[in-house]
Amino acid sequence: MISRNASLGQRLMIGAGVFIAAALVVAAVLIAFVLHRFVQGQIDQRLDAQILFLSSMLEVDGSGHLRLAGSADGPPFDLRRHGWYWQISGPNNVLRSRSLDGADLTHPDISGAPPPPPPPPRAEDDFLPRRRPAPADGPGPDGRTLHFRILTVSTPAGPATIVASSPREAVMGPLWEAMRTLALSLGVLGIALIGAMLIQIRLGLWPLERLRRAVAEVRSGLRDKVPEAQPSEVQPLADELNALLSQNAANLDRARKHVSNLAHGLKTPLATLAVSLQKQTASSEDLHDLVVLMDRRIRHHLGRARSAALGGPLRARTAIASRADDLALVLGKVNAHKEVAFVNDIPPGLAVACEPQDVDEMLGNVLENAFVWCRGRVALSSNEDGRSVILVVEDDGPGLSPQQMSLAMQAGRRLDERSPGFGFGLSITSELAELYAGSLTLNRSQLGGLRVELRLPGSA
Amino acid sequence: MKILLVEDDRRLAQEIAQALREENFAVDIAANGEDGLHLGETESYDAAVLDLGLPKVPGVDVLRGWRKHGRHLPVLILTARDGWTDKVDGFKAGADDYLTKPFRIEELVMRLRALVRRASGHGAPRISCGPLSFETQTGVFELDGLPLKLTALEWRVLECLILRKDTVVERGLLSEKVYEGDTGTDSNSIEVIVARLRRKIGRTLIETERGRGYKLNSGAQ
Numbered sequence: 035m036i037s038r039n040a041s042l043g044q045r046l047m048i049g050a051g052v053f054i055a056a057a058l059v060v061a062a063v064l065i066a067f068v069l070h071r072f073v074q075g076q077i078d079q080r081l082d083a084q085i086l087f088l089s090s091m092l093e094v095d096g097s098g099h100l101r102l103a104g105s106a107d108g109p110p111f112d113l114r115r116h117g118w119y120w121q122i123s124g125p126n127n128v129l130r131s132r133s134l135d136g137a138d139l140t141h142p143d144i145s146g147a148p149p150p151p152p153p154p155p156r157a158e159d160d161f162l163p164r165r166r167p168a169p170a171d172g173p174g175p176d177g178r179t180l181h182f183r184i185l186t187v188s189t190p191a192g193p194a195t196i197v198a199s200s201p202r203e204a205v206m207g208p209l210w211e212a213m214r215t216l217a218l219s220l221g222v223l224g225i226a227l228i229g230a231m232l233i234q235i236r237l238g239l240w241p242l243e244r245l246r247r248a249v250a251e252v253r254s255g256l257r258d259k260v261p262e263a264q265p266s267e268v269q270p271l272a273d274e275l276n277a278l279l280s281q282n283a284a285n286l287d288r289a290r291k292h293v294s295n296l297a298h299g300l301k302t303p304l305a306t307l308a309v310s311l312q313k314q315t316a317s318s319e320d321l322h323d324l325v326v327l328m329d330r331r332i333r334h335h336l337g338r339a340r341s342a343a344l345g346g347p348l349r350a351r352t353a354i355a356s357r358a359d360d361l362a363l364v365l366g367k368v369n370a371h372k373e374v375a376f377v378n379d380i381p382p383g384l385a386v387a388c389e390p391q392d393v394d395e396m397l398g399n400v401l402e403n404a405f406v407w408c409r410g411r412v413a414l415s416s417n418e419d420g421r422s423v424i425l426v427v428e429d430d431g432p433g434l435s436p437q438q439m440s441l442a443m444q445a446g447r448r449l450d451e452r453s454p455g456f457g458f459g460l461s462i463t464s465e466l467a468e469l470y471a472g473s474l475t476l477n478r479s480q481l482g483g484l485r486v487e488l489r490l491p492g493s494a
Numbered sequence: 495m496k497i498l499l500v501e502d503d504r505r506l507a508q509e510i511a512q513a514l515r516e517e518n519f520a521v522d523i524a525a526n527g528e529d530g531l532h533l534g535e536t537e538s539y540d541a542a543v544l545d546l547g548l549p550k551v552p553g554v555d556v557l558r559g560w561r562k563h564g565r566h567l568p569v570l571i572l573t574a575r576d577g578w579t580d581k582v583d584g585f586k587a588g589a590d591d592y593l594t595k596p597f598r599i600e601e602l603v604m605r606l607r608a609l610v611r612r613a614s615g616h617g618a619p620r621i622s623c624g625p626l627s628f629e630t631q632t633g634v635f636e637l638d639g640l641p642l643k644l645t646a647l648e649w650r651v652l653e654c655l656i657l658r659k660d661t662v663v664e665r666g667l668l669s670e671k672v673y674e675g676d677t678g679t680d681s682n683s684i685e686v687i688v689a690r691l692r693r694k695i696g697r698t699l700i701e702t703e704r705g706r707g708y709k710l711n712s713g714a715q
Contacts, residue, residue, distance in 0.1 A: 320599060329596050333576055360582040367585055368592060371608065391579045398578030 042242070043235050050231040058220050066209070067218055074181075078169065080199040081183040084111065085167050088196050088449050098191040100124035107132045115176050117201025125192035137175035141182045141197050167198075181205065220466060228287055241268045245275075252279065285316050289339065296335040337395060337462050338469075351493040352393045354425065355380040358414055361398050365405040374405055379415040386423050388470050389494040397467050399459030400427045400474075400486045407431035411481060422472070423492040425489065431483035439476040463488065495653050496520040496671045497608055498542040500556065501572070510543070513599040517633055517648040519606075522675040527551025534560045538670045539567050540610045543602070546573040548583065554587045561588040568609035572597065609629055614657040623659045623712045626695055628652075642671055644694070647672055651687050655700065655710040664707040666708030704711055 082108075084351035091103040100122060110118040111131045121139040122129040130136065174180035179202040186195045245268060248260040259279050264272045355378060362376045386393060404412040408429035417424040434442060442460045464474040472490040479485035497519050501507040504525065522537065527548035534542060534556065543562075546553035547550075568590040573580070576594040584592055591605050600715055602712035611619065611711040613632040621628045625638045635642040635652060644652065650672045655663055669684050688708060692700055701709045 236683070280518065325596050337577075357582075361578060364578070364581045364585045364592070367590060370591075391577065394578035394582065398581070 042239055046235045047231065050235075051228065054224055054227045054231070058224050062213075062216065062220055066213055068153050069212050069216075070205070072211055073205050073212075077200050077204055078167075078182065078183060080234050081181075081200055084198045085183055085185050085494075087119060088122060088198070089185070090139055092187070092189060092194065092196075094189050094191045098125070098190060099127045100129055100191060100194055102129060117172070117174060117176075117178055117179075117180055117199065117204070120196070120198040122194055122196050124189065124194040125260045134175065139175060139197055139199065140172075141199070142172040160226050167196075169268070171202075172460065174201075178202065183354070189369055191436075244270060249275065258283075265367045292335050292339050296331065334462055338465060350387060350389045351385050352388055352390045353383070353385045354397070354416070355382050355384060355424075357390065357393055358397060358401070364398075365401055368402075373410055374408060375411050376405075377411070377413045379413065380425075381416070384416055384418075384423060385493040386490040388490055392466055392470070393490075396463045396488060396490075397425065399463045400488060401427075403427075403486070404429035404431070404484070405461055406482060413481065418492060419489075421492050422489050425488040426488065427480035427486045427488070428481045429483035430479075430481040433477065433478055433483045442476065443474070460486070495540045495650060496522070496538070497523050498524065498530070498533055498537070498539040498567075498672070500524045500527070500534075500542065500548065500553070501543075501545045502526055502547075510599070510602070514603065515604075515646070517603050518644075518646045518653070520650055521695065521699065522674060525554045527553065527556045531556045531559045533675070534562045534565055534567070537675065538667065541568045541606050541613070543570050543572050543606070544589075545581065546571060546575055554583060557584070557587045557589060566613075568613045570602070570605055570609060572602070583631065604631060604634075606634060610657070616657070621656055621659070623656055623710055624699060626656065626699060626710075628656045643692065644691075647687050648691050648694070651684070652691055652695075652710075655708060659710045660712055662703045662707050662709045666707075668702075668707060 065450065088106050088197065091106060093101050093103055095101055106120070110116065111120060114133050114135050116133060118131075118141050119134045120131040121134065127137075154427070165185065167183040170182040170184060172180060172182065180199040181202060181204070182197055182199045184195060184197050186193050188194075200377055241264060245260060245264070248257065252259045252260060259276045261271050262272065262276070337429045358378050358380055362378065366374060366376070388396075395435075399413070401412065404427050408431045411430040413426075413428045414453050444461060460474065460476070467474050467488060467490060470491055472488065474489075475487045477485040477487065495518070497514055499507060499511055499514075499521055501510065501523070502525055507523050507525065511523055518711050522533060522539070524533050528550040529540075529549055530544065530548065532555075533539075535540050542559060548556065551559075553571065553573070557571075560567070561568070569588065570591040570593060571589045572593050572595065573584075573585045574595045581592050581696050590609055592603060593701060605635070607630050608619075611621075619629065619631045621630060626642075627636045628634075629636070633649075633653075635656075637651070651668060654668055654671045665684055672684065672687075679712060688700055688702075699710060701710055
């Protein structure tokens with residue numbers, strides 16, 4: 035069998051080779067059959083003509099013996115013991131060709147049927163056969179295989195059987211000769227077909243080779259995408275390749291931007307840190323703030339870089355309720371110094387089309403904010419809006435003023451932003467949500483504190 | 495109070511250990527997960543500080559190993575992994591608190607103290623025993639409202655006794671909580687420390703249970 039990863043050329047070659055061989059064999063067999071029939075027909079015609087000739091010359095003499103009106107030993111019936119014989123067996127005597135040289139021509143019984151009944155009396159010369167002679171094969175007097183034509187005619191003396199024979203070689207000889215030529219020409223034809231097939235495979239697979247070269251050129255930087263004009267079979271592959279290339283380029287671009295943002299975000303506080311250390315005037319509190327700032331920037335950019343949403347469209351599905359419970363377990367322990375009543379109102383089946391890690395990151399930041407700032411109550415609930423899921427986190431803490439809200443959503447935090455928790459996580463969450471074509475909105479909660487609405491694509 | 499610190503960065507481990515010792519903690523350091531797992535299973539600690547990215551055995555597996563062996567000491571995970579999924583995994587493995595690097599050493603100390611206090615069943619941050627009181631969040635002892643000046647070893651003994659006030663603390667457990675792993679333990683020196691403590695807080699507060707250990711008696715005066 036052809037293995038799954040056999041080359042296309044091999045597959046085509048094996049397929050076409052098998053087909054060509056089978057076609058040539060079938061052709062040879064068919065032609066041999068037709069030729070055999072043709073040669074046999076020729077011989078039969080000749081034997082039948084002889085039988086007709088013999089029957090036309092057949093006479094009955096006064097004593098009831100058969101005799102011929104003239105000589106019937108024209109060529110090839112004159113050559114002795116060559117297989118070309120004739121013989122007429124009458125009720126009272128037997129006439130033989132000269133070639134039989136007196137031997138008896140025994141022929142197989144052609145039908146086993148009784149000889150035809152004597153026809154009604156007719157005019158004296160009316161011996162002409164009404165039927166075609168019957169064929170038979172069998173050994174001749176000299177041992178060689180003969181082909182017979184046998185006809186029974188009625189004579190005034192009774193039924194007479196006229197047999198004419200030819201040697202088997204008379205059929206097979208010309209046949210073999212024709213077959214030799216035929217085999218030779220079929221062989222030449224096969225070779226020509228295989229050559230044509232090889233050329234066709236090369237031509238047919240050429241676009242693939244051209245595409246490979248184009249991809250190699252893309253890789254080595256000679257071109258930025260593969261040519262768009264392709265044979266229709268290769269076109270979808272080229273289109274997919276180009277889409278992949280442009281997606282990669284976009285990802286690379288984004289990654290570069292992240293790295294440069296990260297570098298920029300770290301260099302400023304590092305510079306401040308360096309200056310502060312040089313002067314040795316800064317308090318350890320100030321230095322620590324710089325460290326915290328750098329840490330936040332690292333978290334921010336790594337958080338975005340890690341996000342699976344950057345990779346393009348996704349088919350993820352994450353159930354919310356159980357993840358929210360896990361996060362609440364963490365937050366309950368981290369905030370063990372205060373009693374927080376957490377109410378999880380998410381229906382068990384609710385899911386969003388986001389990666390689990392990103393859901394943890396978004397919901398974790400929002401819930402952490404609520405746990406840190408609440409007085410004792412945090413509530414998580416949900417709405418569905420068409421294909422979107424809106425997760426609502428509310429707390430009974432002090433909440434934020436409109437000005438603080440807009441500040442909380444800004445990615446870069448100011449140095450004097452010292453309060454723990456709020457703000458920083460919300461801006462990451464907002465950016466992650468936007469990567470999923472969602473959003474984060476802040477409001478005042480009926481519980482008294484902050485109401486955070488996280489809109490994410492739903493998953494059926 | 496004795497802490498097991500499992501951290502593979504030598505410099506950071508030394509810095510943390512030094513800072514904790516300045517706060518009178520006894521600290522044993524394990525530089526990889528395998529040692530951490532072994533120490534946590536065989537020695538007695540008041541709390542552990544555990545890094546997650548450890549050589550040989552990952553931190554989460556170390557924590558699971560301790561919990562599987564019935565070790566219920568409070569564990570604070572200290573790691574650079576700040577993703578919520580990592581946090582959830584850590585807490586599910588049995589962590590009690592989580593602190594991400596970089597961090598302030600004051601915060602680590604505060605959280606460790608709170609963990610140990612809660613683990614010994616004290617809800618309020620202030621523990622009183624007669625004229626003696628202990629502010630768990632700052633680690634300060636007061637006698638009749640005045641701060642008490644104690645050496646590190648004295649502080650460890652007194653802290654161990656006040657967290658278990660009115661119960662007998664066996665001498666062996668006391669020396670385990672007071673001496674670090676690589677220093678030779680001598681139960682006689684516990685007696686020396688107790689004698690010094692009695693001179694500072696009065697003779698009656700610490701009772702000797704002959705053949706067993708010591709008890710901080712809240713009813714005594």
